[in-house]
Every structure is written in C-alpha cells, then in structure tokens.
Amino acid sequence: MTRVNVRKRLAGWWRVRVARVRRDAGMSTTEYAMGTIAAAAFAAVLYKVLTSGTVAKALESVIGKALHAPF
Numbered sequence: 001m002t003r004v005n006v007r008k009r010l011a012g013w014w015r016v017r018v019a020r021v022r023r024d025a026g027m028s029t030t031e032y033a034m035g036t037i038a039a040a041a042f043a044a045v046l047y048k049v050l051t052s053g054t055v056a057k058a059l060e061s062v063i064g065k066a067l068h069a070p071f
Helices: 003-023 029-050 053-067
Strands: none
Touching: 029 053
16 A cells, blocks of 8 residues: 555545544533533522521621621
C-alpha cells in the first residue's frame, strides 16, 4: 500500500469518527428533563432543610454574632 493510499484511508476513518462524535454531542430532551427534575428536587430538599427550626436558629445565631462583633 502506498503512502497516499494510507493517508486516504486514515482521512476517511477520521471523518467517520468526527461525524459520530458530532452526532452524539450534547444531551437529549429526556436527559434535560431528568436533570431539571433532579435539580428541582434538590432545591426542594435544600429549602426544607434551611427553613427548618434548628437550621433557622443556627443561621440566625451566626448572623447575630457577625452583626454584633466588635471592630
């Protein structure tokens, strides 16, 4: 096989690989939907935790100490 033929075969192989990668780039609609649902669920859990009595008192205590700190 000559050097030119080898280059042509490699170039053809490379074009096929690039086309496959471009075709699979990004997420599909279902993957976006699942990611959005997961993010919303995480936000709901985080909201519940941060608004619970214990965490609210702790945050209030930290903020109160920061505001009344002497300079």
